[in-house]
Amino acid sequence: MEVTAKSEDLIGTADSSSEGTVQGTQLLARPMLRPGGVLEAVPGLIVTQHSSDGKANQLFLRGFNLDHGTDFLTTVGGMQVNQRSHVHGQGYTDLNFLIPELLESIRYKKGPYSAEEGNFSSAGAAYLDFVRVLPKTVAEITMGQFGHGSILLAGSPKIGKGNLLFGIKFMKYDGPWDVKQNLHNLNLITRYSQGSPDNGFEVTGMAYQASGHATNQIPERVVNSGVIGRFGSLDPSDDITTSRYSLSSQWARKSESNSTRVNAYYVHSQLKLDSNFTYFRDFPIAGDQFQQRENRNTVGLNSAHSWFGQFWNRQMENAIGFQMRYDNISPLGIFRTQEGAFTVKTDNNGTLQSDTMRRDIVNEYNISFYAENRMQWFSWFRSVSGLRNDFYHFDVASNLGANSGKASANMISPKLALVFGPWAKTEFYLNGGGGFHSNDARGTTSKVDPNNPTIPIQSVTPLVRTWGYETGFRTGIVSGLQSSVSLWQLLIDSELLFIGDSGSTEATRPSRRSGIEFTNYWNPINGLVIDTNLSLSRARFRDANSLGNFIPGSMQRVASIGVSIDKNNWFGTLRMRHFGPRPLVGDNSQIGSSSMLVNMRAGYRFTEHIQVSLDVFNLIDSKPKDMQYFYSSQLRNEVTPAADRNSHPSEPRNFRFTVRANF
Template identity: 45%
Template sequence: ESVPGVIITQHSGDGKANQYFVRGYNLDHGTDFGVFVDGMPVNNRAHAHGQGYTDINFIIPEFVQQLDYEKGPFSAKRGDMTTAGAAEFTLVTELQHGFAGVTIGEDNYWRGVFGDSVEAWGGVLTFGGEATYYEGPWVLDEDASRFNGIVRWHRGDEDNFFNITFLGSQGEWRATDQIPMRAVAGGQIDRFGYIDPTDGGESQRYSLSTSFGMRNQDTVIRGKAWAGYYDLDLFSNFTYFLDDPVNGDQFHQSDARGFAGADFAVDLENRQIFNAGTTYTFGFQTQNDWISDLGLSHTVGRNELSTVREDDVFIGSYSLYAESKTTWSEWFRTEAGVRGDLFVSDVDSDLPANSGGEVDAMIVPKLNLIFSPGEHHEYYLNLGGGFHSNDPRGVNLKIDPNTGAPAQSVDPLVRTWGAELGTRSQWTQCFTTTIAVWSLFNDSELIYVGDAGNVEAGPATTRYGVEFAGYYRPNSWLGIDAEVSLAEGRYNDIWSTGGPWVENQVPVVISSGITLGGGPGFFGSLRGRYFCERPLTATKGVQGSDSFMVNARAGYRTENWELALDCLNLL
C-alpha cells in the first residue's frame, strides 16, 4: 500500500495471496497489476486459482531497498498483465549493519527476522531469514506459519556489477472462509466462526536469479535471468452444501510449476535526433512456465472425491521492445516506444477435446509527452496500449468439464487502450502534489467468480477516474500525506451484462497519515484508510459495505536498537 491509491486485503488465510484494488479495479489476486522482484515477474499465468495470481509472501520487507511503481499501460518495458499498473521491488545488495528483530502480538502472533552482510569471494554476501506464526482472532485457529530466506552475492558498483540471488519460501495455513450471514444472525456460529474446518492450504516457492550490468562510455548493457519452482495446494469451500448437500462443496486447486525467464536491455545514451539529445533503449524479455498437475477436484475434508479437470500446460512469451527518451527543449521532452509480444501455449488435458496449442501476438505503441514550463511544475500526457493474456485452458476450452456441454473459448490476448493527463507540482521545498485524470478501454476484463474461486474473461469495459496525492514534509521529523482515488467502471454492452456497473469496483479510496520522528529518539505514525461502498451486481442492487481502518505506531530508537508498539484497526 506504499503505492498511492492501492488497497491490499487478506482473504481466506494469511498464507494465501492478497487481493489487490487499483484505480477502481478489483484485481482479485493480481490479474492486471504486474509485480516484479528485481525484474522477475511474480504474476502466475494459467494459475490454478486464477490468471495472474500474485503471492508476494516470499518477500522479506527488511530486504527491500526500493519500490518503484507505474500506473497505466504507458511503459514499453511492461507487457502482460500491467494495464492497471506495475510495481517493482528492488532488493538490497548490501546491509550497512547486521540486524535481528522479534515481534510478538495479540492472538499468538510471532515473527522473527535477521540479516547481515559480510565480505566473501571478492564481493559482498548478504543473507537473512524470516519466520512467522499466527493463530488469528478466529474460533478455528489459523495456524499460519511461514519461513522465508534470502542469500545474495554481489560484486561491483552501480554501472558494472554482477549478482546471484536465492529466494526461498514455505507456508501453510487453515482458513476461515466467508460465512453465511444468516448463520451468524441465527446464533449457529460466532462472527469469527467457521463452517468447514478443513479449508486452507500450503505453498512453496524457490528461485535462483542473476543480474549484471556493464557500461562502456555511453552504452549500458543490463541483463537478468531466473529460474525456479512453485507449488500450491488450496482447499476452499465458498458455498458449503449448495451443490452437494451430502459431502459439501469443498474443492481442491493444485498448481506445480517450473518457471524461467530473462530480461536483457541496451541503453544508447547521449545520441542525437534532429539536434535533440536522446537515449535509445532496446530490450528482449522472455517468460516461460511448465505447469504439471494443474488440477481442480471435488473434495471433502481435503480428501478427493472426484476430479473435475487436470491439465499439463506450457505457456511462453517472447518480447521485443524499443523506446526513445528525447529532450527537445528545456520545457519539453518525450518518451516514445513500441512493444511486440509473441505468446505460445500448449494444453494437455485429461479431456482430449480441451487439449491443443495456440500462438498469438500483440503489438502495442506508447507515447508520453512531458511539459515543464516552470522549474516547479510539470504536465504530462500519456497515451498507449497494453494487454493481458488469458488462461490457455480457457483458450482451448471446447467442453465444460463440469457439465459436458459445449463451452465458449476466449481469445489468447486481450487489448487495452489507455490515456492519462496529469500534473506534478512542487509548491515549496516541503510540499508537493500530483493530480491525474485517466481512462482505460478494455476489450475484455478478467472477472472474479466467487462461487467458483477463480477468474473468467468478462465483457468489454470503459474505466475512468481522478487521482490526487499530496506530501508535506516541513522538517526532518514531520511528514504528512494524503491520497485520494476516484474511479468508475462501466460495461460497454449493458444488455448482455444486465446493467452498466462493473461489479466489485471501488469508486472511492482515501488514505492519509502523519509520521513523526526522523532519527534517534521517539517516533510515531498514525494512518487511516477508507474505501466506499461498492456494487456487487451490475445494477447496484446489492452493495458491499464501506470500510475505514486506522493504524498507529509508536516507539523509541537509538543507533543500535528499536522498540515499537503497533496498534492495528483501532476503530
C-alpha cells in the first residue's frame, strides 16, 4: 500500500476549490467502523448512526443534517443510490451493500455547480466505483469485540479478452447494545470488463442481504435516572430486514475528437423496518411501534457525448447528456405494529385505529437533459457553463382515495464555473448554479391527513429550488502540501419535506446556509501523509417566526485530522474526527453536544503475500453521542408525555484484528 497525497493533479483540471478524488489505496488506509464510513473521506462530511448498522447512515455536510441522504447525491458504479419517495426518508442512501475493500476511488463535488448533477446534489455529490482488476486474489478474515466477524474473498481472473472481478463478504456483528444487534450481512459482486474505463465495457451484478435487531435513540431521562444504560433499548422488538440486487452496465469510447459514455442499470430492493421512537405516547396500551415497508424496482439510464475542438484557436469541449430513471414502489406502506405484528390500536382519545397508517403504490420517473461547454479562453482563464432541464412525473395510488393522484414538474438549472490561473501553482475559482431536490411523491398528491382523513392538508411542491454560490482557491505552492479554501452559500426556497415516520407532509421555511472550508494534504516525506479539514457553517431560516430561525440538526463546526504512514513493512493510521454543537430546536434553547472520536490502525506486512492489522475504534474511549433529537415521548409508567433529548451513543472503544492474504 503506497501512502501519497493525491490532490496535486487537480490544479488545471478541477472546476471548483471544493472538489476532489480519494483513491482506493487511501480508503484502505482508513479504519472503518461500517461500510458507509467511506463517505467520511469527503472533507467535512460526517457519518453517524441512530439505529441498527443495517440501516442507512445519518449524514452531515455544509450545515445540513442530511438525514439519510437528502441533498447529497451518491452513485456507485453509475447507479444512483439515493432512493426517492422512500418509506423511511426522502433520498435514503444505504451503502451497506458496498465491499469497501474493492473500491477504486471516490470522486466528490460540493454545491449545485455541475450540469451533470440534478436531484439531491445541492450540498454535494460523491461518485464511487469498484476496481476492474485486482493485482492478486485477496482473502481476509477479521475478528473483533462485541461479536464482530467478517470474511472476504475477492479476485479477478482473466477470462477471454477481459477480467471477471468477484467479491464475497460475510459479516456479523452484535454491537455493544444490551439487546444484541445480531446483524448478519452478505455482500456479493461480480464484474466482467474489457478494455479501459475510456474505451471498453463492463457488466456488474451485485447482491446484498441483511437482518438484525435495532437499538434506536432513547430519552436521556431514562439513562440519567438509571432505568436503563447508555446502550439499552425501550422496545427490544425493533428490527430491520433489507435486501438489494442490481445489474448494471457501462460502455465508453474515446477518440481525439469525441467521447461517448452510456450507463444502464436495474435495481430491486426491499425494506422492512420496525421502529418505536415515542413508546406509549399515542397508544397507551399497545404502544407506538410502527413498521415501514417497501418493495422497489428501479431502472436508470445515463448517457453523455462530448466533442473536442477549437473556437478562435482556443481549446473547447462541448457535451450533451441524457438521464432517466423510473421507480415502481409497490407496496409503499406504514403500518401500526406491536412486537412486529400488524395491530389495530386504541389511541389516547379511545378511537380505534386501523393497522394501516398509509399504503400506496407509487410510480415516479424523470427525464433530464443537459448541455455543457468548457472553454480555455487564455492560458490563465477557463470557463465551464451549463444548462440542465429536469422533468418529473409522479403517480400515486393510495389506500385513501383523496390522496391518490398525479403530479408533474419541470426545473431548469443554469451552472457556471470560472477558473483563474494557475499562478505559482495556485488557481482561483468562482462558482454558481441552480439545483433542487424532489419531494416524496406521496406528498405531491396528498389532500388529507392519513392519520385523520377529516383534516385537509396542503400538497407539497414537487421540486424545491436551491441556489448555490462559491469562491475559493487551491494551491500547491509549498512543496508536498496541497491546500484549498472554499467560501460558500446555499439558498433553499422552501424546505418542503414529506415526513416518512408519520406519513404526513410538512412545509418548512426558506433557508440560508453559508460557510468556509479549509482542507490540506501534506506529504512531508516519502510514506507519510497528514490531512486536515476544518469546516465552519451557519444555517438559518430566512423568515421571521416565533419558533426561531435556527435549523435543527445543523452542525456549525466539523474538524478532522489524519496521519498515515507506510514505512519498512509497518503501516498505520491515526484519525481524529470532531463535530461541534448544533441546535436541536428552532429557538436554540436545546443544543446538541459536541463529539470527538479517535480511531487507529496499525499493521505489519510480513511478506508481499501476508499482512496483519489491528483497528481500534474510539481509541480514547470517549462517550459522545452519535445522534441527538429533541421531541416528546411517554414511557408506560409515565402519566403524560415528556419533552426530552433523545440520543444514540457512539460505540465504546473496541478492537478488530485482521489477517489479509494476497495470492
